[in-house]
Amino acid sequence: AVANIGVVGLAVMGSNLARNLASREGNTVAIYNRSRSKTDELVENHPEAGFVPAFAYEEFAASLAKPRTAIIMVKAGAGTDAVIDALVEVFEPGDIIVDGGNALFTDTIRREKAVRETGINFVGAGISGGEEGALLGPSIMPGGSDESWVTLGPILKSIAAVAEGEPCVTHVGHDGAGHFVKMVHNGIEYADMQLIAEAYDLIRRGTGKTPAEIADVFAEWNTGELESYLIEITAEVLRQVDASTGKPLVDVILDQAGAKGTGAWTVQTALSLGVPVSGIAEATFARSLSSHPEQRAVSGDLPGPEEGLEVEDVDAFIEDVRLALYASKIVAYSQGFDEIRAGAAEYDWNIDLGAVSKIWRAGCIIRAQFLNRIADAYAEAPELPVLLAAPYFVEALGRAQGSWRRIVSTASAAGIPAPAFSSSLSYYDGLRAERLPAALVQGQRDFFGAHTYKRIDKPGTFHTLWSGDRTEIEAEDTH
Numbered sequence: 001a002v003a004n005i006g007v008v009g010l011a012v013m014g015s016n017l018a019r020n021l022a023s024r025e026g027n028t029v030a031i032y033n034r035s036r037s038k039t040d041e042l043v044e045n046h047p048e049a050g051f052v053p054a055f056a057y058e059e060f061a062a063s064l065a066k067p068r069t070a071i072i073m074v075k076a077g078a079g080t081d082a083v084i085d086a087l088v089e090v091f092e093p094g095d096i097i098v099d100g101g102n103a104l105f106t107d108t109i110r111r112e113k114a115v116r117e118t119g120i121n122f123v124g125a126g127i128s129g130g131e132e133g134a135l136l137g138p139s140i141m142p143g144g145s146d147e148s149w150v151t152l153g154p155i156l157k158s159i160a161a162v163a164e165g166e167p168c169v170t171h172v173g174h175d176g177a178g179h180f181v182k183m184v185h186n187g188i189e190y191a192d193m194q195l196i197a198e199a200y201d202l203i204r205r206g207t208g209k210t211p212a213e214i215a216d217v218f219a220e221w222n223t224g225e226l227e228s229y230l231i232e233i234t235a236e237v238l239r240q241v242d243a244s245t246g247k248p249l250v251d252v253i254l255d256q257a258g259a260k261g262t263g264a265w266t267v268q269t270a271l272s273l274g275v276p277v278s279g280i281a282e283a284t285f286a287r288s289l290s291s292h293p294e295q296r297a298v299s300g301d302l303p304g305p306e307e308g309l310e311v312e313d314v315d316a317f318i319e320d321v322r323l324a325l326y327a328s329k330i331v332a333y334s335q336g337f338d339e340i341r342a343g344a345a346e347y348d349w350n351i352d353l354g355a356v357s358k359i360w361r362a363g364c365i366i367r368a369q370f371l372n373r374i375a376d377a378y379a380e381a382p383e384l385p386v387l388l389a390a391p392y393f394v395e396a397l398g399r400a401q402g403s404w405r406r407i408v409s410t411a412s413a414a415g416i417p418a419p420a421f422s423s424s425l426s427y428y429d430g431l432r433a434e435r436l437p438a439a440l441v442q443g444q445r446d447f448f449g450a451h452t453y454k455r456i457d458k459p460g461t462f463h464t465l466w467s468g469d470r471t472e473i474e475a476e477d478t479h
């Protein structure tokens with residue numbers, strides 16, 4: 001037994017993570033893949049890594065020092081269960097199995113429970129940063145037991161991205177907490193991407209700038225408060241010219257966005273928890289809408305406004321778009337953190353929201369300057385009920401809201417869809433409202449279903465005898 005860590009599954013993410021592990025002082029990495037060729041290839045192409053290859057699970061287990069620690073990097077789903085079963089057969093109590101895929105957190109809860117019965121530790125770890133992150137330093141969100149963290153912590157710290165001297169990994173919470181947080185990370189990623197896409201669309205339609213010119217706008221934004229990986233790569237994508245047609249690549253890519261499902265999980269989970277992640281939901285639905293060519297084909301004749309978008313002051317318009325993007329982004333993150341808080345309460349996880357924001361500062365897809373502000377907000381007020389009420393964000397939203405409103409109304413008047421911008425603004429105004437028409441909804445519910453209501457002026461639960469003499473009676477609370 002010579003290796004302190006093993007990797008199972010040597011597709012791109014797995015082999016990059018294995019190389020990353022091998023490149024750090026103190027690590028010796030055992031590797032295993034279902035088909036032998038991938039293992040041979042990795043050993044051959046990377047002699048510097050000193051990999052310890054194994055071609056059967058028994059051999060893999062024998063090559064690992066105790067407590068054996070292995071990271072599974074296979075496509076989430078049934079394949080993960082098969083690998084876990086195989087490892088459980090050859091591992092012993094106290095050993096650690098880590099699932100580094102994008103598993104659904106409820107699967108992770110189920111797996112952790114089942115594996116725990118054998119005395120083996122099971123850790124669901126969200127890993128973000130794509131192929132490059134896996135190789136050079138991802139952001140890692142592990143769940144699992146405290147016992148497993150003792151061994152796993154230093155290994156994961158050795159490979160994680162570093163933000164301002166701190167490794168981008170923290171023990172998020174027990175069982176499925178890590179995969180839950182990774183799921184919400186992806187939901188925020190969807191929102192961030194959609195908001196950027198809406199900003200691009202408005203600038204393009206409003207100013208007639210070419211994609212390459214808009215790339216310059218994003219590059220400029222990337223030097224300020226919007227600085228982030230997604231803004232940076234947006235400029236790169238917009239600048240790309242298609243070799244075969246000479247057109248901007250963005251103009252020849254089919255406008256139907258794919259999705260592997262983590263955004264939908266975030267929204268489904270938020271619906272069950274009762275958390276309004278409207279920006280993330282709109283971003284997810286925007287991908288769905290784009291991917292229905294048959295519906296779009298028959299909808300082209302639906303009437304729109306007479307006037308298109310006409311922008312007089314291009315610079316002022318672009319600044320409005322920037323601020324609308326910033327404000328909507330604050331909403332998306334606030335909603336995402338709200339979901340994590342609610343998930344932690346529901347599943348009994350002790351999640352430090354400030355620590356989560358810190359491990360997202362580098363390595364992951366949503367990495368951004370901005371996450372420092374979130375960390376500050378939670379450092380000042382760990383129990384903050386909603387992130388956007390933190391003083392820094394109140395100031396930023398106050399500065400942005402005029403622009404935000406102008407952009408949402410301009411887009412709407414010109415018939416340009418901006419679902420994430422506008423739903424975020426509605427959410428913001430909903431939170432701000434002193435009175436909401438929810439009172440009327442309660443009245444309606446009481447009318448047709450005797451669902452009862454509460455009053456603003458006295459405690460208790462009430463029902464109006466709508467089909468009788470319409471007097472009010474005290475009632476049992478039915479919600």
Ligand code: 6PG
Binds near residue numbers: 127128260261263364
């Ligand atoms: C990451 C990414 C990664 C992956 C997503 C893409 O954090 O590294 O989020 O997990 O790229 O699964 O998701 P969609 O295919 O659904 O856009």
